[in-house]
Amino acid sequence: MKKHIHYECSQGCPVEAALEVIGGKWKGVTLFHLMQGTKRFNELQREIGSVTQRMLTKQLRELEESGIVNRKIYAVVPPKVEYSLTEKGRTLEPILLALRAWGDEHVLAPSPTDKVDNIGVV
């Protein structure tokens, strides 16, 4: 059995690979808020609004494991943890800005130019 076709996209497709990093349920928003600077856990949770503590923790851990987010623990009482983008994470900024612009224009404020061009049945 030889694999003559294109590369299996599930393994080597760079678009999928990128989306697996930022495509998690709360990762987009989280990253976007971290673009504004270092944030504490509570700060993030408050700003995102509807994320549960459990999920925010999970998403942040995964982002950390992807090398996108840095977790800084202060050994103080009460505990203080700060999250920030790593160098690698900052390379995502243009993409996040592009996503925001696109979402703004084509989802949140659908313009008449976004109407379905045609539905073809021949």
Add this chain to the structure above:
Amino acid sequence: MKKHIHYECSQGCPVEAALEVIGGKWKGVTLFHLMQGTKRFNELQREIGSVTQRMLTKQLRELEESGIVNRKIYAVVPPKVEYSLTEKGRTLEPILLALRAWGDEHVLAPSPTDKVDNIGVV
């Protein structure tokens, strides 16, 4: 009215909104392949490689509903269905290209500059 965002991201966050459109499990790859031009169903399935018929259908339907993808049915035997990007879909091209570039550089071919900068414990 000025947008004083800093509230509930779950409803009005444009980044999330955009990711909900392209973030489906197979949507990224699918859209990327459709950037190369109009494709038939089988063609897409073969190129993506590991997607099941059921899932590809589902993802394409959702993309269609989002106004991103056009479905053109030819009334012939055997059946022939062609998928293509709509005008709105084509506005995603720069984002898809950026995602591919990022995935290539930072996921598929991790460079030494992507090493964790530091893990801070103060």
Add this chain to the structure above:
DNA sequence: CGGTATCCGCGCCGATACTG
């Protein structure tokens, strides 16, 4: 060829309770 229909396991995710 390009789909539905159906079954079903698994893991996501919310809710809640507890902790250092």
Add this chain to the structure above:
DNA sequence: CAGTATCGGCGCGGATACCG
């Protein structure tokens, strides 16, 4: 404050069979 532990519903998504 910033988590972890545990339970449980339910929807995602694979496998399979069938259809126009």
